[in-house]
Amino acid sequence: MSLLPELNEIKTIGKVKCFFEKEFPTLQNMAHTAFVDIKSPVISGMPVSHSADNGAEAKVTLHVYAKDILNKVIISCGGLDYDHRHVLELRYFKRLTWSEIEELTGYNRGYENKRLNEALLQFAWAFADVEDLRVFKDK
Template identity: 30%
Template sequence: MEDLLLEIDNIDYKATANNVKNFLENKLPCILRLANSSPASLASPVISDMPVNRGGGNHSEEKMVKYVAARAIIDGVSRAIAHCSQTSSHILKERYVAGMENWQIIETMYCERATYYKLRDKAYNEFADCLELQQGCPDLHVYKN
């Protein structure tokens, strides 16, 4: 218990938000392509952890392992978004599932630009908290030295 509290105290929230943003904008699209999936698959969690055979192509073991790992991360991302607070979930879904730009989300939320970016960084940190506990998913937290 004490170790968990020390770990939480050592999280660099600004760096974690940047790390999550990098993951969602740069790494997740590649993971989606590896799993023959689209951002729409992030909208709701998939119940089954079993891989789906999409047919075609070379079915070597290495490719299947990559596919299963990518599917696990996609399912974890979906569950993590679903477990965030309502506001954070809304921001993440609009940006990374619906593909809206930040300025468009600001307009839908009827808030000031500065307020939105604070809420977005909070959403990124909530996402990191939720993703860490998903099977097969990375810990996106950045810790202070």
Template identity: 30%
Template sequence: MDLLPKLNEQKTYENVTNFFKRDLERIVLMSGSRMTDLASPNLNGAPGSSNFNNVEINLINGLDAQNIVKSVNDALHYGVDPVSKKILIGLYINHQRWVDIQPLIYREHTSFSVYRKHALISFAYSFEGWQVKNHCDKVIKLIETE
């Protein structure tokens, strides 16, 4: 008996990659933060709720941008293992090349793809959980099942 449905790994990789490349920066900007804020465990640049127009943000695709950004931050810093964290922040937040990240994770360049895929899957599961914990209005589902 399987507790969880079978994961469609390829589709999940694509969903997470597309989220980081296409959606995250827009959500971060809508929240009043900066992409560089995600490299730090604390969102120091995030404005307080008094400076934030929740009505406007909720109208845009029904997203609560601040809670989503907090969920991304929590998933990156508290939800994935240290190697995955370095890979995800390096590739998608700092826009580094994989050859620049490889020495930081002390892994062979030939195995980087395996570690990157693991990082993407770990982030997908963690991000979904953090969205629930952070009371996001609408949970963005990156996990695809068969």
């Protein structure tokens, strides 16, 4: 008997893809961050707020929150093996098309897509302490 319930891989992959396609770009915008690659993000300095306005305070709070989550994404990606981290980086950090990824790696789209799905599953486990994107099968 397994200690963990069985992972629903298809739904987990869908949930992690949604995170990278929808939430991740929003977090980057909130953090004023653009990723060149996983190891060398270009991060602007903290915004300075001289106003006692709650709107400005909320913006700074969201900025700090987004930077924290993005840092945790990078740390979680660090737990993936190179091949899986690389395809995740190309697709979601560098926002390359499948054609560009194929050209860069020399592998066909089917192979790269399989590798990306494996990377998304690995990421789901690595990121679980931050946000649990895993979906388990019902018993």
